[in-house]
């Protein structure tokens with residue numbers, strides 16, 4: 001299991017989801033990806049994308065203007 | 079037991095593509111969705127930025143549809159290759175800068191590539207004969223199938239009965255009898271089918287699925303091309319066209335003026351690319367300057383920035399001017415431009 005970071009700040013939805021999706025595709029199950037973004041739409045879109053594709057959002061929090069989501073890569077993936 | 083057939087459905091987030099995918103699912107086909115990001119998609123974007131749209135759901139409709147139907151969704155960024163479709167549409171534009179027919183051909187072609195790479199059997203779209211003036215006419219349906227290369231692996235479940243049988247129908251993967259014969263612009267058959275399939279909630283995009291069908295947006299894009307003397311754009315250009323008030327006081331420069339906090343925050347992200355102005359001492363917008371400017375231009379830009387801030391009625395307002403590198407921080411003291419000196423023709 002390893003930890004990774006993705007900077008999707010100043011990108012508008014659906015770009016943060018697309019970047020998350022493309023990054024997750026390169027990771028292994030159990031890996032955790034920390035996604036930084038600023039578009040509040042990502043608070044809906046990234047969890048929705050995770051539910052559809054079998055990944056888990058471990059945490060969402062705000063850090064100033066940034067939104068941080070922790071995504072744990074699921075078994076299935078593709 | 080027969081082989082489990084798999085279809086990839088183009089999902090826009092609207093009702094038609096949702097119904098098309100659902101109809102095929104109902105026939106026992108495993109369906110996965112594909113959604114293309116062109117850079118012009120109406121999805122989320124401005125809603126997420128503008129306060130006035132905060133009350134609206136900020137969800138991505140394509141993802142939402144996929145969840146409703148219990149299918150996977152792949153969102154694919156085609157924005158780079160899509161540029162050629164926008165700049166050189168072989169079949170021309172619709173009412174605005176929307177190259178719908180070329181766009182459909184391109185998307186179905188990309189879906190075909192995805193289908194082949196992932197071992198799927200056919201492609202599903204929500205197209206309906208006669209629904210859109212140009213891209214969904216009876217005579218353009220075969221054009222999409224042919225020029226995309228998908229040929230008879232392209233199934234349009236909502237109007238399949240008006241078209242020759244496709245491979246999935248001939249092979250018996252789907253029953254033609256359980257497909258539909260919708261045509262024309264009426265939305266009633268779709269709404270009835272949604273009800274019959276138990277779909278109670280769905281998005282109703284007005285007009286097209288992207289900003290290119292929007293008259294104002296197209297005007298801003300055309301203005302950008304005119305000003306630069308070439309038809310070209312990058313992703314930042316087309317994002318910025320969705321945000322703020324755009325004013326072109328002189329042919330060689332344009333101002334992008336945040337209309338509220340959300341937009342100002344978004345424009346902040348572009349400080350490294352543009353000369354930018356903000357008022358000091360009074361609350362005001364962040365203003366980006368797009369173009370090459372001299373001292374007089376900056377003075378005018380500062381007066382305009384002041385006009386859109388809280389200090390608009392003050393005799394003099396201090397405006398900070400910064401270049402992208404953040405090294406040249408000049409402060410200009412200017413008189414806000416009176417509203418009547420901002421002619422309508424400046425508004426892009």
Ligand code: SF4
Nearest residue numbers: 177178181286287288
């Ligand atoms: S409205 Fe936009 S996305 Fe939809 S077909 Fe036309 S050009 Fe393509």
